[in-house]
Amino acid sequence: MKELLEYMVKELVDSPDDVDIEEEEEDEKTIIFKLK
Numbered sequence: 001m002k003e004l005l006e007y008m009v010k011e012l013v014d015s016p017d018d019v020d021i022e023e024e025e026e027d028e029k030t031i032i033f034k035l036k
Helices: 002-012
Strands: 021-027 030-035
């Protein structure tokens, strides 16, 4: 899932090399992605 999100975000921004995605697992069913 992270790879798909990263691909989509990099296609939308002006500076794809500056994209940073952090992944946090909150519990077994919840994953939070933080985009910078």
